[in-house]
Amino acid sequence: MNKLDFVDVLPAQQSSTRKSDLTSFEYSYKAEITNVYGLTDTEKLYQIRIINSDQRHQFTFKPGQFVMLELPGIGEGPFSISSSPTRHGDLELCIRAVGNLTNFLGRVPRGTLVGITGPFGTSFPVEEMENSDLLLIAGGLGIVPLRAPLFSILENRSRYKQIDIIYGARNPSELLFTYQYQMWRQFDINLKIIVDQADATWQGPVGLITEILKERIEAAGNDLSRNTYAIVCGPPVMFHFVCDMLINAQLPMQKIFVSLERRMHCGRGKCCRCNIGATYTCLSGPVFDYWSVLNMKEAI
Amino acid sequence: MLFKVFPRNELETLYDVLAGHHLVGPQARGKDQADQEIFAFDYIHSFAELRLDFTSTVHSLKRFLLPPREILSSFNLDNSGWEKHIDLGIYKPHVFFGLHPCDINALNKLDKVLTGPVYPDPFYTGKRKNMFIVGVNCSPQPWCFCKSMGTDTVLSGFDMFLTDMGDKYFVEIQSATAYDILMKLPIAQPTEGDHRRFVELMDERNSKFTCQVDNSDLTKILDLEFQSPVWKEWGKKCMSCGTCASVCPTCYCYGVKEYVDLDLTTATKQRQLYSCNLIDFAMVSGGHNFRPDSSSRLKYRYYHKHRGFQEAYEEALCVGCGRCGQACLSGITVPDVIDSVRRQEVPK
Numbered sequence: 209m210n211k212l213d214f215v216d217v218l219p220a221q222q223s224s225t226r227k228s229d230l231t232s233f234e235y236s237y238k239a240e241i242t243n244v245y246g247l248t249d250t251e252k253l254y255q256i257r258i259i260n261s262d263q264r265h266q267f268t269f270k271p272g273q274f275v276m277l278e279l280p281g282i283g284e285g286p287f288s289i290s291s292s293p294t295r296h297g298d299l300e301l302c303i304r305a306v307g308n309l310t311n312f313l314g315r316v317p318r319g320t321l322v323g324i325t326g327p328f329g330t331s332f333p334v335e336e337m338e339n340s341d342l343l344l345i346a347g348g349l350g351i352v353p354l355r356a357p358l359f360s361i362l363e364n365r366s367r368y369k370q371i372d373i374i375y376g377a378r379n380p381s382e383l384l385f386t387y388q389y390q391m392w393r394q395f396d397i398n399l400k401i402i403v404d405q406a407d408a409t410w411q412g413p414v415g416l417i418t419e420i421l422k423e424r425i426e427a428a429g430n431d432l433s434r435n436t437y438a439i440v441c442g443p444p445v446m447f448h449f450v451c452d453m454l455i456n457a458q459l460p461m462q463k464i465f466v467s468l469e470r471r472m473h474c475g476r477g478k479c480c481r482c483n484i485g486a487t488y489t490c491l492s493g494p495v496f497d498y499w500s501v502l503n504m505k506e507a508i
Numbered sequence: 509m510l511f512k513v514f515p516r517n518e519l520e521t522l523y524d525v526l527a528g529h530h531l532v533g534p535q536a537r538g539k540d541q542a543d544q545e546i547f548a549f550d551y552i553h554s555f556a557e558l559r560l561d562f563t564s565t566v567h568s569l570k571r572f573l574l575p576p577r578e579i580l581s582s583f584n585l586d587n588s589g590w591e592k593h594i595d596l597g598i599y600k601p602h603v604f605f606g607l608h609p610c611d612i613n614a615l616n617k618l619d620k621v622l623t624g625p626v627y628p629d630p631f632y633t634g635k636r637k638n639m640f641i642v643g644v645n646c647s648p649q650p651w652c653f654c655k656s657m658g659t660d661t662v663l664s665g666f667d668m669f670l671t672d673m674g675d676k677y678f679v680e681i682q683s684a685t686a687y688d689i690l691m692k693l694p695i696a697q698p699t700e701g702d703h704r705r706f707v708e709l710m711d712e713r714n715s716k717f718t719c720q721v722d723n724s725d726l727t728k729i730l731d732l733e734f735q736s737p738v739w740k741e742w743g744k745k746c747m748s749c750g751t752c753a754s755v756c757p758t759c760y761c762y763g764v765k766e767y768v769d770l771d772l773t774t775a776t777k778q779r780q781l782y783s784c785n786l787i788d789f790a791m792v793s794g795g796h797n798f799r800p801d802s803s804s805r806l807k808y809r810y811y812h813k814h815r816g817f818q819e820a821y822e823e824a825l826c827v828g829c830g831r832c833g834q835a836c837l838s839g840i841t842v843p844d845v846i847d848s849v850r851r852q853e854v855p856k
């Protein structure tokens with residue numbers, strides 16, 4: 209009988225793909241939920257620590273990247289890392305309960321073991337933004353992916369000029385990270401918060417995020433063309449309005465960065481769920497400059 | 509590339525030499541309503557089952573590389589936590605006997621995404637590396653537009669490629685293994701006459717292509733006509749069933765789900781092939797759907813295949829096999845869709 213000596217994938221000798229790449233494909237770090245804080249009715253902040261200390265220290269990410277979090281037998285999903293990159297594998301994820309996995313997560317006790325893969329995707333170029341004014345604009349859950357670059361920026365506050373955070377939520381009870389506003393302000397950050405609907409206790413402005421942005425742009429003499437960078441995170445409808453205003457104020461498109469959300473089932477450019485034409489949001493994104501966004505059909 | 513010929517009646521010897529392995533090939537599966545034979549790729553157990561004269565198969569051979577469901581990892585669960593097991597599978601070599609150029613080209617296209625340098629997929633790569641492919645020339649069917657896609661011939665991605673010349677087979681040899689195997693047959697150097705005959709046969713085959721699609725400037729046209737009402741009309745016809753993706757040799761998208769077994773001590777993570785025509789393909793949390801209607805999903809399928817992939821790899825993610833059009837209950841075919849977008853009119 210004739211023999212066909214093929215390579216089995218694992219002992220691959222002549223395969224062009226690196227063995228380590230193949231074996232690491234499904235590998236996930238084992239991590240423990242060390243703390244859970246309820247932020248609102250639906251969102252919780254999870255502190256998640258990669259158990260193996262070597263792996264924890266070696267885990268590095270850039271602000272804006274995401275991980276896949278897996279709860280065996282329940283599900284897996286992409287979540288933005290919301291903690292400081294200097295904390296390595298001591299991660300914070302802020303998760304809204306919307307379905308199978310996220311509702312289940314809301315009920316598990318501390319000490320639960322989860323699987324973490326990643327980090328995946330592109331990041332906000334915080335170094336490139338040094339020596340400039342920053343406009344950080346977040347709507348709703350958009351404050352979550354914005355928090356990682358914010359940590360990086362705060363840790364190097366002196367390298368940046370004026371920093372504005374404009375944050376909009378539907379109502380005051382949906383505001384996230386309220387306990388940190390004081391701290392942000394202490395770093396000489398101009399934090400403006402606006403809600404769609406006020407409640408009895410709300411004393412701040414009511415309306416759309418664009419109103420605050422308008423004031424800020426007018427204060428800059430309707431000219432953001434020099435020395436300003438913007439980061440915009442939020443629901444798809446927000447991008448159009450906010451980014452159009454920024455562009456009208458002459459902020460160059462390549463200085464506006466957005467984080468796009470898409471359905472993601474792999475994070476590795478394989479499942480095609482996040483694909484927008486030629487672009488895999490998980491590989492070329494989730495952080496894009498606005499010029500790239502405009503060049504993708506249906507991106508927002 | 510080396511060329512050889514061997515007598516037609518020696519084909520069975522070739523089959524016998526290879527039949528010690530798992531061997532997949534085209535076989536007949538009854539008749540359709542028009543009394544035409546239906547073919548499928550499946551495991552072959554005797555030479556008589558192997559139908560190298562097949563027209564084309566309803567399904568591609570995707571299920572051997574990207575099965576509809578595949579276990580990515582499994583877990584042992586207990587009170588203190590879980591243990592993850594990843595079985596990359598030690599794949600047994602499979603012989604694929606009788607792949608048409610379009611299907612080999614489809615594998616070459618899938619390779620670009622799935623075995624490329626960025627996160628190569630070990631499950632696919634493993635199976636792919638353990639394939640021995642015997643290609644065979646086809647006779648164009650009325651729905652084949654591979655010539656327009658440049659996939660009517662194939663230059664790589666096979667071990668040997670057979671062309672039936674009546675009394676003998678003309679073989680193109682691509683791998684040393686294939687050469688070794690052919691040494692068991694009375695092979696001969698093709699004569700001048702064989703060369704002539706081969707070229708004649710190719711000319712004859714070329715003249716038989718009836719279905720065409722005009723691809724010129726297609727990437728630009730798809731961009732320009734992105735908002736065209738033509739897509740809406742196609743959307744009305746499309747039932748969002750996903751059949752087109754399931755029969756397509758180049759569609760690879762999937763979803764991942766985890767399942768706990770009934771005994772609650774084990775669980776698996778599985779991937780399931782999907783289709784961008786299905787309603788929740790691009791739905792995200794909060795209920796926002798980036799492609800809520802059938803027309804935007806159908807448009808995306810074409811846009812990815814003929815615009816996006818073209819940008820990324822300078823070729824389309826379609827080999828013109830026509831399977832999707834044959835399988836679609838609404839009769840939506842690639843040539844019709846592309847023509848209508850080009851001409852801005854929907855055929856009734």
Ligand SMILES: Cc1cc2nc3c(=O)[nH]c(=O)nc-3n(C[C@H](O)[C@H](O)[C@H](O)COP(=O)(O)OP(=O)(O)OC[C@H]3O[C@@H](n4cnc5c(N)ncnc54)[C@H](O)[C@@H]3O)c2cc1C
Pocket residue numbers: 274283284285286287288289301302303304305306307308309310311352353468469470471472473494788791792793794795796
């Ligand atoms: C790059 C990125 C970063 C994200 N960051 C965060 C974050 O920091 N915090 C947060 O709360 N959420 C985040 N999400 C959304 C989060 O991934 C989904 O809410 C989560 O996967 C839903 O899982 P589930 O099992 O609970 O939902 P399911 O029960 O599966 O479905 C509930 C809803 O979630 C949608 N959904 C399901 N799976 C996915 C998926 N893989 N990707 C996107 N939507 C999905 C469904 O369409 C459905 O509408 C992010 C998504 C992306 C793509």
Ligand code: SF4
Pocket residue numbers: 745746747748749750751752753785806832835836837838839840
């Ligand atoms: S094009 Fe045809 S096969 Fe594909 S989803 Fe629509 S109706 Fe189904």
Ligand code: SF4
Pocket residue numbers: 752755756757758759813825826827828829830831832833842
């Ligand atoms: S899109 Fe249709 S014609 Fe093109 S490769 Fe897929 S099934 Fe064949």
Ligand code: FES
Pocket residue numbers: 471472473474475476477478479480481482483488489490491
């Ligand atoms: S998440 Fe799978 S391809 Fe991007």
